[in-house]
Amino acid sequence: MKNSLLQTPIEYLKGIGPQRGQLIRKHLGIHNFNDLLHHFPFRYIDRSRIYKVKDISEQSQYVQLVGRIHHISVVGEKRNKRLTARFSDDTGSIELIWFQSVDWILKNLRPNEYYLIFGKPQRFKNSFSIPHPELELFSDRSPSSLQGKGLQPVYSSTETLRKQYLDTKGIQKLVQQLIEQLTEKDLPEFLPEKLIQSQNLIKRFDAFKNIHFPANETLLQQARQRLKFEELFLLQLKFLIQKNLRQKRSQGIVFPAIGKFFNTFYEHHLPFQLTGAQKRVLKEIRRDTLSGRQMNRLLQGDVGSGKTIVAFLAMLMAIDNGYQACLVAPTEILARQHYETISAMAAPLGIYVALLTGSTRPAERKMILSNLRNGAFHIAVGTHAILEDKVIFKNLGLAVIDEQHRFGVAQRAKIWQKNIQTPHVLVMTATPIPRTLAMTIYGDLDVSVLDELPPGRKPVKTVHRIEADRERVFNFIKREIANGRQAYIVYPVIEENEESDLRSLMEGYEAVTRWFPLPDYAVSIIHGRLHPADKEYEMQRFVRGETDIMVATTVIEVGVNVPNASVMVIENAERFGLAQLHQLRGRVGRGAEQSYCILMTKDKLSSTAQMRINAMCRTNDGFVIAEQDLKLRGPGELEGTRQSGDIALKLADLAQDSDLVFAANKEAKNLLEQDPELELPENLMLRNYLLSLADQSPWAKIS
Ligand code: ADP
Ligand code: MG
Secondary structure (H helix, E strand, O other), rough: OOOOOOOEEEOOOOOOOHHHHHHHHHHHOOOEEEHOOOOOOOOOEOOOOOEEEHHHOOHHHHHHHHEEEEEEEEEEHHHEEEEEEEEOOOOOOEEEEEEEHHHHHHHHHHEEEEEEEEOOOOEEEEEEEEEEOEEHHHHHOOOOHHHHHOOEEEEOOHHHHHHHHOOOHHHHHHHHHHHOOOOOOOOOOOHHHHHHHHHOOOEEEEEEEEOOOOOOOHHHHHHHHHHHHHHHHHHHHHHHHHHHHHHHHOOOOOOOOOOOOHHHHHHHHHHOOOOOOHHHHHHHHHHHHHHHHEEEEEEEOOOOOOOHHHHHHHHHHHHHHOOOEEEEEHHHHHHHHHHHHHHHHHHHHOOOEEOOOOOOOOOHHHHHHHHHHOOOOOEEEEEEHHHOOOOOOOOEEEEEEHHHHHOHHHHHHHOOOOOOOOEEEEOOOOOOOOOOHHHHHHOOOOOEEEEEOOOOOOOEEEEEEHHHHHHHHHHHHHHHOOOOOEEEOOOOOOOOOOOHHHHHHHHHHHHHHHHOOOOOOOOOEEEEEOOOOHHHHHHHHHOOOOOOOEEEEEEOOOOOOOOOOEEEEEEEEOOOHHHHHHHOOOOOOOOOOOOOOOOOOOOOOOHHHHHHHHHHHOOOOEEEEEHHHHHOOOOOOOOOOOOOOOOOOOOOEEEEEEEOOOOOOOOHHHHHHHHHOOOHHHHHHHHHHHHHHHOOOOOOOOO
């Protein structure tokens, strides 16, 4: 059902031609008419409204005023020459100013006549002025013609395009031309009538017209609402269809028995009482693995909420039923740590655990591979190395992926192929993500939440400090070390091969060793450029308490567990995102002692950096932090979503449109429950539309 008009290459739109067409393709990613139609304005200017001078404030965008111009004067010479004038209405006056075409404007300005002016006020010291306003003699127009102007779209453009007359006005003209050519046939309605009714949506054709050229504010809102809903609904539909397909294709492995391993561990070796949340999630996993459908579950839990033990107990369910399990971690350090925790818990049960990473020696690797293939090893813990094709399991029943945000969908898909029967998959996030985001990027997963921390944890105390406090901070660390504690000092090496970052890390390290000299203190250092074996060696020294301070980059960000560490100093904290700060803070507060997180920043912070620091000082709750992060940065920038590429929302905003996300999810579920294959006549248009999306279609490819 490809619409031929909308598929027309952009060059063929009147007034574009090959040369400008190339530019538009390159700079705006617009290749055909349909792309141009989807190049939405990012802002509108209201030209139907007339403001008063007294309404102008710091927040004012473009304003339109009616009044008289007087006190015209030219000041300065040559390049500094400018024209100024006062502009007054019945509420006050403001300065108008021109830096260009001064002579021409001077000649044409008519003092004391009424003008309609339009421009963006700027604040200079204590007063406002409008540079280069658009002017129109008010007597030339009838008041009614003002209404027709309505909201004007503003489009994004680039410097190069502007030189080719493709500024916002130029693009506006192109879009206008395109829309004039279109009829309802080109943009047929595909949402079922019932849905349109229940969501109170306007028609697709009207929505496109009004999002570009809104007749009024109400229609603009309705157009945005309609197109946002459509965007979110199609995404949810796609996820749910894929999920249905996958469940139909792959019979889920059933774990009928809770057997010897699980019961023995639960009754005799459980190191602590499980929290209510841990028990609830285990029940959810149990239900999934009994259902006959393949489990794809996302386990969300704040740092320290105890995800590992949940994963281990789920593995025991698999092993009790004759299956193997694996746990994949994003880094070597983490894999090793998981290996130690899990093999310690598994030892009394007589369960064999293998560690498989990039640095496993060939001979050992060979031995491990053969034991995984013949089923002698029940559990494999490791890095991506586990996902390689050469790693073959006898019968993998459960795969656990820790710290999901470093894994793409493609990697998850590799796991689905690790057994003839698709294994159950449990993915665990490092940091909570807001529900709307989870529904949008992991929409094909069911979600479990560990919303309860194990008892007895003291919340980490978080403070903000600046360079002037350095001595105080280091003396504080000395006191903690004197009490037998350890400290982390983290530097922002964003790119491990960024020389300047590495230099600041090394300088920091030297400063730390001067403050904490041998033989009284021992300092470790870890960064991404170290050889894995050296990293491991330094890590182990810190774990064993042989060093007091760990100077590190964010390689220690996730998962590292040294309960004796009680201080986390984050240098240049303003350079980190909220999720990362929270994750780093999660490295302390893991023991019974009071722990501290010290955010060091430069003196003057941008307002968003200040908000991040404030949020950190205010709350320890990862779910609150995640919501805040989404608000401050927008979903595209959120940790872990950048590389996912799944989320290309043009209009909807996951922070602001959460109601719409939930509504779209609910409607998509309802629709598929009643008509899983979209075969009912009323859903036919929708089915055809999805099919027409080619490689975007949910039926095109199951990744
Ligand atoms: P995360 O969810 O961050 O991966 P972990 O699984 O590493 O958390 O658990 C953090 C710490 O809390 C570990 O030392 C673990 O042994 C401990 N822990 C987990 N669950 C409980 C519980 N129910 N009671 C007491 N301690 C627990
Ligand atoms: Mg963990």
